[in-house]
Amino acid sequence: MTRTIEVTSNPNLAPVFAKAVATSRLKSGKALPVLDVVRRDIQVDPSHLAAYNQVSGFPLRNEVPSTYLHNLSFPLQVTLFADRSYPYPLTGSVHLSNRITQHRPVLLGEPVTITVSTANARPHRRGAMVDVLGEARVGEELVWEGVSTYLYRGQKAPGEVEEPAEESDAVDGTGSIWRLSGDLGRRFAGVSGDVNPIHMNPFAAKALGFPTTIAHGAWSMARMLAALENRLPSAYTYEVSFRKPVLIPSTVRFVARQDASSGDWELALRNNKKGTEHARGRITAGSGG
Structure with missing residues (x-):
């Protein structure tokens, strides 16, 4: 039971x-x-x-x-x-x-x-x-x-x-530039309840092998979706995978490409300077997937 x-x-x-x-x-x-x-x-x-x-x-x-x-x-x-x-x-x-x-x-x-x-x-x-x-x-x-x-x-x-499975490269190219402030982890913790110290305390982050605090994956997921919010249908499936942590503060680049025939979106969040892939996503119309 x-x-x-x-x-x-x-x-x-x-x-x-x-x-x-x-x-x-x-x-x-x-x-x-x-x-x-x-x-x-x-x-x-x-x-x-x-x-x-x-x-x-x-x-x-x-x-x-x-x-x-x-x-x-x-x-x-x-x-x-x-x-x-x-x-x-x-x-x-x-x-x-x-x-x-x-x-x-x-x-x-x-x-x-x-x-x-x-x-x-x-x-x-x-x-x-x-x-x-x-x-x-x-x-x-x-x-x-x-x-x-x-x-x-x-x-x-x-x-x-x-x-x-073998994966193709995530989308790349020009996109939106987002400058992430050092208090992003604390601000998102305040609205998400995720108080893991690696997002808020640089000493805790360093103790776990990160050079500084890192952004919440849930923030990256939300921020990428928000960038397309006014272009989405009422029913959709959104898939996102996390690759390398987003250090904060930092500057990232959001890239989105829509397939002209299917209407599906391919997304990527990258370090703006190095091109490092932080997250990739896909949005497909409909809720049957």
């Missing part, structure tokens, strides 16, 4: 993170739990949404960005990671990619129920990968789905390691 954790309000993530780190040493690598974390009938706070939109680049409007629904699901993910039945430690985990499907826009004022679960633990050449599944419903209507894929370095999962 599925066990359910009910979250009745937006949790303060600092103690939940602390619990997840504290339970890391108790993790056993056993099978994924049959566990849902649910928060029902969420009323989006217009002032919080406005703050999120400002940091992420979305305009103020009556529709809730699809990445904001991911933002609402993130505390539920951390709550799941902190549960003792979850077999992989938060310490050393890496957020690899996201896939978001918007079946239709959620309007400000609509109560949303979000559910998070996990599936598909599988081996990776550097550890184990797990998909964290999210869905959002207005009443009984499924309006949004998300898949966040995490790598747990040095961990094990059943099965054979699949060889990575």
